[in-house]
Amino acid sequence: MRSFLHFIFLSLAPLVAYAQQPNTLTPAEQAQGWKLLFDGKSAAGFRGLQKTDFMKAGWSVQDNALTLTKTIDQSGKPTGGDLVTAEPYTDFEFVFEWKMPVSSDSGILYLARGGTGQKPTGMEFQIVDDVRNPDSLKGGPIRRTGAVDGLLPPSEDKRIIDNNWNQGRILVQGNQVEHWINGGKVLAYELGSPALMQAVKASGKKVMPGFGFKLRSPLVILDQGEEIAFRNLKIRPILPAPGPPRTKPGAGVMR
Secondary structure, eight states, rough: HHHHHHHHHHHHHHHHHHHSSTTTHHHHHHTOOOEEEEESSOOTTEEEEOOOHHHHHHHETTTTTEEEOGGGGGTTTTSSSSEEEEOOBSEEEEEEEEEOOTTTTEEEEEEEEOOTTSEEEEEEEEEEETTOOOHHHHGGGGGGSSSSSBBOOOOOOOOOOOOSOEEEEEEEEETTEEETTTTEEEEEETOHHHHHHHHHHHHHHHOOTTTTTTTOBEEEEEOOSSSSEEEEEEEEEOOSSSSSOOBBOSSOOOO
């Protein structure tokens, strides 16, 4: 029996090691249409929105992670700028892992509008130190990790591992959007819905025409002036859900 179990362990060991290797796709993920946006070596899958030389301005690759570092003098100030995916997406599933130091702040924009050199606007999957960052503490649930930043709060029973890697997931299919953290769904909402539009109005946000509706656009990793690291950035284009998408023409779609 021991010999048989030992054989099984040795047979499975390479598969386990492969699954744990960061910034790779398993054969199953490849078959499902997943695409790797970051290979752990270069940021070729992204371009800088404000800075073309973003890899010299603050972003770098460290320990197989796409990392934004700051000096003490740079804290609270954008340096490397926002990163934009090379391709736009409409309906998709996007997964990523992030790790941040104390009091950090970042986010992932999707359905984003803006232009070269501009600060984009869009639906933001908020990533922040919930218990130490001043904006999160003062802003309440709508400014905490997993929220649509400034608009919709995540569930209160989300699980976040402090000072370690956490996994986020964004699903956009038709008008339905979901935010996930570490395998648990923390928020679901409908694009263009009265509830979302009321939240936008109540927030007082200055948004571009078409905000909160469907459009084809890149994803944006935000430089919010604080340190952050990302890895295992994977995306899978998917078919839209049944029913017409809520679309509203808007100026300034990101190119």
